[in-house]
Amino acid sequence: MSTNIAATADIAGFIGACLVDSESGLMLASEGGGKLDMEAAAALNTQVVKAKLQAMELLGMADQIEDILITMGKQLHMIRPLEKAPGVFLYVALDKKAANLGMARMQVKRIESGLSI
Amino acid sequence: MKLFQRLGLGGDKKPAYEEPEEDQGGFGPPGGVLWTTPGDVLSDRPKSAPPVQPTMAPALPEADHAAPAPGVPSSHSDALQRTGLMSTDIAGTAFIAGFVGSCLVDSDSGLLLAAEGDGRIDMEAAAALYTQVVKAEHEVIEVLQLEDHIEDILITMHSQLHFIRPLEKSPSVFLYVALDKKSANLGMARMQVTKIESNLKM
Structure with missing residues (x-):
């Protein structure tokens, strides 16, 4: 198991990062954050992912x-399900x-590929 | 009437359409001058009939009247x-x-x-x-x-x-x-x- 997401702090403009279990909505690891x-x-964000997964399911999209x-306006947010553990x-x-x-x-993408749950 | 003009059904057809209305008015009451010339009335009918058709035709485009492009569904x-x-x-x-x-x-x-x-x-x-x-x-x-x-x-x-x-x-x-x-x-x-x-x- 590797939940090390420290490398996200090197991304230009970094504010915060976390690894989330979308079944429970609970955090597995976090980095930075500050005010966030x-x-x-x-x-x-689990809600966002769940809404998207539901949309895909009901639209019959066999996709990931x-x-x-x-x-x-001021921030960029990225959500990336792990390839090895989509949950x-x-x-x-x-x-x-920045x-x-x-x-x-x-x-x-590179950081995600190094994670394993 | 404005409708016909916008649809390009020229003003020259408009009086042609209104004429039969007057004819029909005259045709209604029995007796009078028209009875003496039934042939003229009958011969007038086919003449006055075609102008009536354009009044029927625009009845459909009337719905599209607001839509300048024909064929485009209006909503x-x-x-x-x-x-x-x-x-x-x-x-x-x-x-x-x-x-x-x-x-x-x-x-x-x-x-x-x-x-x-x-x-x-x-x-x-x-x-x-x-x-x-x-x-x-x-x-x-x-x-x-x-x-x-x-x-x-x-x-x-x-x-x-x-x-x-x-x-x-x-x-x-x-x-x-x-x-x-x-x-x-x-x-x-x-x-x-x-x-x-x-x-x-x-």
């Missing part, structure tokens, strides 16, 4: 989520001004 | 769009590489406002279901007190890419676009979706 309540973020990128997702919040969506996406 | 939303108050034209999404389907959704109700695509995705259902995704994301922003708004949500799957983009001018309405991942270009698609969204008006 990662515990709440974990629970709330690779990632969900949420662009806001668990990595959540990363970045400052939009972040590079393409770069961040690659880094998150 | 209330079309009328709103022509007035410039509303624009829900998302046809441009069909030109995005890898296009599968798209729709415009009112996230307050989860109802569809416009849809494009060949039916591979049940847009009515997608509208309702993705409203849940948007609502969940709004809750994240609200509860975490991010004091921010959603610009877009990109969902990458193994075979498809999905975009959700709330309209800047009316954030409760969002544009949803589904693309085939193999032929889509994430960066290009995002720019195109942004451009189409900026032209929509509610």
